[in-house]
Amino acid sequence: MSGIDYSERIPNNVELSSNKSLQRALEHWQPEYLKWWGEMGPEKSQTMDVYLRTAISVDPKGWAHYDYVKMPDYRWGIFLAPAEAGRHVNFGVHKGEAAWQEVPGEYRSTLRRIIVTQGDTEPASVEQQRHLGLTCPSLYDLRNLFQVNVEEGRHLWAMVYLLHAYFGRDGREEGEALLERRSGDADNPRILTAFNEKTPDWLSFFMFTFITDRDGKYQLAALAESGFDPLSRTCRFMLTEEAHHLFVGESGIARIIQRTCDVMNQHKTDDPAKLRGLGVIDLPTLQRYLNFHFSVTSDLYGSEISSNAASFYTQGLKGRFDETKIGDDHRLEAAEYEVPDVVEDRIVARHVPALTALNERLRDDWTADVQKAIDRWNRVPEKAGVPFRFKLPHKGFHRRIGLFTGLHVSPEGKVISEAEWTRKHKDWLPSEDDRAFVHSLMGRVTEPGKFANWIAPPLSGINKQPVGFEYVRFG
Amino acid sequence: MQQASELIRQHLIDPEICIRCNTCEETCPIDAITHDERNYVVLPDKCDNCGDCIAPCPTGAIDSWRRVAQAYTLAEQFSWDSLPPDSAPPDAQSADGDVPPEVARLTQVANQGQGGAAPPPWSAAHPYIGLYSIAKPVLATVAGNYRLTAEDASSDIRHIVLDFGRSAFPVLEGQSLGVLVPGVDAKGRPHHMRLYSTASPRNGERPGYNNVALTVKRVTADRGGAPVRGVASNYLCDLQRGDKVNIAGPYGASFLMPNHPGANLIMICTGTGSAPMRAMTERRRRRMALKEGGENLLFFGARTPGELPYFGPLMKLPRELIDVQLAFSRDAERPKEYVQDRMRARSDAVARLLGDDNTFVYLCGHKQMESGVDAAFEEICAAHSLDWSALRNDMRSSGRYHVETY
Numbered sequence: 001m002s003g004i005d006y007s008e009r010i011p012n013n014v015e016l017s018s019n020k021s022l023q024r025a026l027e028h029w030q031p032e033y034l035k036w037w038g039e040m041g042p043e044k045s046q047t048m049d050v051y052l053r054t055a056i057s058v059d060p061k062g063w064a065h066y067d068y069v070k071m072p073d074y075r076w077g078i079f080l081a082p083a084e085a086g087r088h089v090n091f092g093v094h095k096g097e098a099a100w101q102e103v104p105g106e107y108r109s110t111l112r113r114i115i116v117t118q119g120d121t122e123p124a125s126v127e128q129q130r131h132l133g134l135t136c137p138s139l140y141d142l143r144n145l146f147q148v149n150v151e152e153g154r155h156l157w158a159m160v161y162l163l164h165a166y167f168g169r170d171g172r173e174e175g176e177a178l179l180e181r182r183s184g185d186a187d188n189p190r191i192l193t194a195f196n197e198k199t200p201d202w203l204s205f206f207m208f209t210f211i212t213d214r215d216g217k218y219q220l221a222a223l224a225e226s227g228f229d230p231l232s233r234t235c236r237f238m239l240t241e242e243a244h245h246l247f248v249g250e251s252g253i254a255r256i257i258q259r260t261c262d263v264m265n266q267h268k269t270d271d272p273a274k275l276r277g278l279g280v281i282d283l284p285t286l287q288r289y290l291n292f293h294f295s296v297t298s299d300l301y302g303s304e305i306s307s308n309a310a311s312f313y314t315q316g317l318k319g320r321f322d323e324t325k326i327g328d329d330h331r332l333e334a335a336e337y338e339v340p341d342v343v344e345d346r347i348v349a350r351h352v353p354a355l356t357a358l359n360e361r362l363r364d365d366w367t368a369d370v371q372k373a374i375d376r377w378n379r380v381p382e383k384a385g386v387p388f389r390f391k392l393p394h395k396g397f398h399r400r401i402g403l404f405t406g407l408h409v410s411p412e413g414k415v416i417s418e419a420e421w422t423r424k425h426k427d428w429l430p431s432e433d434d435r436a437f438v439h440s441l442m443g444r445v446t447e448p449g450k451f452a453n454w455i456a457p458p459l460s461g462i463n464k465q466p467v468g469f470e471y472v473r474f475g
Numbered sequence: 476m477q478q479a480s481e482l483i484r485q486h487l488i489d490p491e492i493c494i495r496c497n498t499c500e501e502t503c504p505i506d507a508i509t510h511d512e513r514n515y516v517v518l519p520d521k522c523d524n525c526g527d528c529i530a531p532c533p534t535g536a537i538d539s540w541r542r543v544a545q546a547y548t549l550a551e552q553f554s555w556d557s558l559p560p561d562s563a564p565p566d567a568q569s570a571d572g573d574v575p576p577e578v579a580r581l582t583q584v585a586n587q588g589q590g591g592a593a594p595p596p597w598s599a600a601h602p603y604i605g606l607y608s609i610a611k612p613v614l615a616t617v618a619g620n621y622r623l624t625a626e627d628a629s630s631d632i633r634h635i636v637l638d639f640g641r642s643a644f645p646v647l648e649g650q651s652l653g654v655l656v657p658g659v660d661a662k663g664r665p666h667h668m669r670l671y672s673t674a675s676p677r678n679g680e681r682p683g684y685n686n687v688a689l690t691v692k693r694v695t696a697d698r699g700g701a702p703v704r705g706v707a708s709n710y711l712c713d714l715q716r717g718d719k720v721n722i723a724g725p726y727g728a729s730f731l732m733p734n735h736p737g738a739n740l741i742m743i744c745t746g747t748g749s750a751p752m753r754a755m756t757e758r759r760r761r762r763m764a765l766k767e768g769g770e771n772l773l774f775f776g777a778r779t780p781g782e783l784p785y786f787g788p789l790m791k792l793p794r795e796l797i798d799v800q801l802a803f804s805r806d807a808e809r810p811k812e813y814v815q816d817r818m819r820a821r822s823d824a825v826a827r828l829l830g831d832d833n834t835f836v837y838l839c840g841h842k843q844m845e846s847g848v849d850a851a852f853e854e855i856c857a858a859h860s861l862d863w864s865a866l867r868n869d870m871r872s873s874g875r876y877h878v879e880t881y
Contacts, residue, residue: 244533
């Protein structure tokens with residue numbers, strides 16, 4: 001089962017050829033997908049040869065095969081992690097039953113909605129990032145961008161496979177709609193707000209892959225716990241690909257910090273204006289971008305208290321992060337969880353039934369993961385002898401969804417007045433000037449081994465290749 | 476090396492590069508990877524070096540190794556912000572054991588065109604690698620230095636024969652050796668080692684003698700045409716018979732010829748990229764009487780006949796040994812032609828050989844030729860119902876497609 005059939009038009013490890021009607025439906029969707037890629041995939045990239053990782057099988061040895069590929073020829077396909085023999089539903093009211101190989105009728109529409117919402121983020125991010133290739137800081141980074149893009153494309157395939165295979169005509173229609181919505185489109189936008197924001201520059205791209213793709217990781221991990229086995233297996237394989245995206249973001253920002261610290265030490269200055277004059281991004285600006293992306297992505301987890309999240313859990317559709325590693329009853333019948341609350345302009349904690357606080361719990365797990373990565377970033381200035389440290393803003397800062405909607409909360413977690421927010425928000429969020437400055441740095445560097453002035457080279461290349469390897473060839 | 480073999484090769488994770496994604500821990504079939512709040516680490520007593528974790532790691536952090544007398548403990552690994560410096564002798568650091576980092580770097584660049592290192596042909600002879608190092612080179616004596624290009628040609632390409640006397644220097648066709656130029660550069664550092672492919676077959680430039688031939692072009696201009704004096708090439712080209720040269724190597728475990736009867740060779744080269752092709756062709760010429768079979772097809776490009784090294788001897792090779800196809804890009808007497816144009820002209824022969832899984836392809840010369848040659852292969856395949864990209868992948872992974880360009 002782990003081998004992938006590449007002789008098929010659609011590479012897969014799900015024995016697609018044994019289900020002719022499903023195969024036909026997907027083969028019908030395939031040209032539509034390629035058309036979408038042509039229109040909305042990375043701009044002016046169709047003839048480039050890109051040194052990409054392609055899965056040739058889903059076992060450890062086979063899924064990282066590197067070679068030059070033209071992106072439209074990338075072998076997008078359907079890969080599920082190997083089935084786990086005797087897997088059970090591991091939480092909720094169905095705990096202990098055999099995992100479902102078909103969609104339970106009563107959960108059909110809920111599951112469809114979960115899959116469509118997840119699936120919609122995949123093409124959305126490709127659309128958001130489609131102009132970035134024109135301003136790449138190096139061939140190495142250009143290659144990483146394209147790797148992220150083709151894998152987001154494959155993640156769309158993964159979700160469309162589930163829709164086609166298990167949701168009949170409704171599923172096929174959803175599959176088409178996934179190719180019709182457009183990020184940022186006024187009439188037919190993508191489903192989630194954060195996926196309609198622009199990714200206008202590489203700093204935003206790195207922040208997005210660092211923070212927002214990490215939301216993807218936590219959502220996929222929660223779905224990988226699902227009692228619906230095909231969804232679980234799909235998400236498990238997607239998670240292995242997702243890790244690379246997080247790497248691109250985390251190391252990308254770390255390299256920007258490194259470069260800025262180097263220039264700070266060379267010129268013995270921490271003056272943002274001087275540093276900008278020297279063509280690097282001052283650390284406070286990076287902090288403001290971090291604040292923005294962290295807060296916007298926090299909203300993706302939804303309201304602190306959610307009956308939807310509770311029923312997804314009870315029904316066995318979406319678990320907690322690392323559900324099977326948690327030592328409790330996996331039904332959450334009596335457990336409580338701490339969520340924030342606002343009482344007379346003070347943020348306090350209160351305990352609620354854990355079942356209703358699952359969004360908040362996943363957000364907290366994600367936040368802890370982001371925090372650890374930020375600790376690693378902070379080692380860069382620490383090593384360079386620069387006193388600046390990055391800090392995550394309070395979870396109530398700049399929120400548009402949930403409890404904090406309509407309130408103004410400072411990054412330190414103090415509820416503040418409208419007037420104070422108006423006065424200070426420019427210190428906390430990127431201003432138009434900040435964005436214009438970052439934008440002004442975005443030149444295109446395509447000579448192998450050369451990097452834009454605002455970012456340091458990586459510590460090592462891809463697949464043991466040298467950093468100066470010709471990761472992209474222009475056809 | 477004696478010392479190195481007594482050390483343990485310990486598998487570690489580079490905490491500076493690792494993003495703590497848990498992929499390795501998830502992948503490890505024997506739970507030999509664990510983590511704390513700070514680091515992911517490898518259990519030294521448990522890890523059996525199966526390598527399952529290497530490919531899935533999104534960062535490359537997992538591919539870290541140290542030669543140590545005593546394994547780093549878990550507690551030590553948990554405390555790291557970065558890997559400890561490697562204190563083992565330099566020769567022990569690389570996974571290949573005998574290849575110094577400089578050679579590894581040059582080889583990587585030269586192999587880019589084939590997507591990194593490829594395995595050798597299954598029937599290749601076992602190569603000796605790194606018998607001599609930069610620190611401990613072997614002394615060779617110049618036995619001859621002849622100009623190959625016409626006196627009026629713009630380039631000075633030379634055939635230089637080195638004799639190793641009583642020192643062993645077993646080298647196979649397609650392998651290289653490192654030339655150590657005496658003296659220091661402008662910054663007072665020793666010159667970098669330069670690699671040259673051997674142009675002679677394994678039993679010597681002169682059969683039965685302990686000598687090796689090199690094909691060296693005197694570098695007088697850089698890629699952009701600006702005047703520059705190539706350090707190693709000028710050193711070599713100026714050598715006189717009897718001069719002594721320090722040599723390291725041999726190097727190269729991939730660009731080797733098949734040894735089994737009936738194997739076909741397609742050789743494509745420009746300029747001094749002809750050196751390994753000459754070695755392979757000469758090996759086969761000397762064995763013609765054995766009637767081992769296998770076709771040899773050579774595409775060789777130069778600006779003019781006068782600038783094509785070995786033009787005279789090539790023209791004398793028997794037709795039943797080799798099909799020689801020459802392309803000249805600046806010959807006043809004929810239209811401009813590159814190797815890829817010659818390949819297209821011999822499309823049927825190329826396609827027939829590509830269709831045979833006993834065919835081995837070698838490409839050596841300037842980097843610029845790669846894309847043109849690739850396009851020609853693609854076109855030829857398309858015209859003969861072959862899928863070049865699939866075929867190339869297959870040939871590469873089965874040791875039948877080798878690229879060395881510079």
